[in-house]
Amino acid sequence: MDRAKKEQVVAQLHDKLKRASAAILTDFKGMTVAEMVDLRDALAAEKVEYQVVKNTLMRLAAKETSATVLEPLLRDTCAVAIGYDDPSIPAKVLKKFSKSNDKLKIKGGALGARLLDLNQVSALAELPSREELLAKLLGTLNAVPTGLVTVLSGLPRALVTALAAIQEKKEAA
Structure with missing residues (x-):
């Protein structure tokens, strides 16, 4: 990926993270393309964006947003689910999908400027x-x-x- 493309990805991701009500990081290692498509479709049905990100680009995009708290979780393979309306929706969809697919691991999330661990993301998913x-x-x-x-x-x-x-x-x- 050339520098201009990276800058464009960072700018788009930065804009999304600024507008986000919640952002949840996942590890998708071992998932097949079909499983990723199913996950993306389930999230898109709830108006949640799911994007595989490079850790360095995510760090740059998260600067000056509430998602800067996710920086300690940016290791290995990462994808971010970004919800704009109800912050519990991405957590609910990811938790439901991870029950049927053990390869998807929820790393944590950001709710406002607060870092959520796995247990807190699960609690968020249980909220009405x-x-x-x-x-x-x-x-x-x-x-x-x-x-x-x-x-x-x-x-x-x-x-x-x-x-x-x-x-x-x-x-x-």
Whole structure:
């Protein structure tokens, strides 16, 4: 690869890493081309980019981005999965794929300016999606006023029931 091509790759990767919500490094050693295509297709379906990178080019591209924390993990063969929206999506897809293909190894990731180890990436993969979390929050926020209305409507209902019982008692007497 000539110098101009390398500079172009670094510039493109730098732009992607600046826009990324999460970047996860993997080791793909031993995977066949068909397996890599399957992985790329699974990631692309979730709008996650997957790119094999040279470690030196990744170091240069990561400068002045939150992905600089990945530098200690840049050894051996590396590929990076870059997610732009929900940071848990790349982790979920990679974890699911690594269960069916033991050749794919997750090295770690970057969430914002924080370095994630393998266990933290797995924990990120277990999180519900952003939409699910927002739905749960909305349900919780909606439950408070609903409960208050139920409690407040119970007081007049109890009063009416008591008055009706008193009226029936007086009519019987």
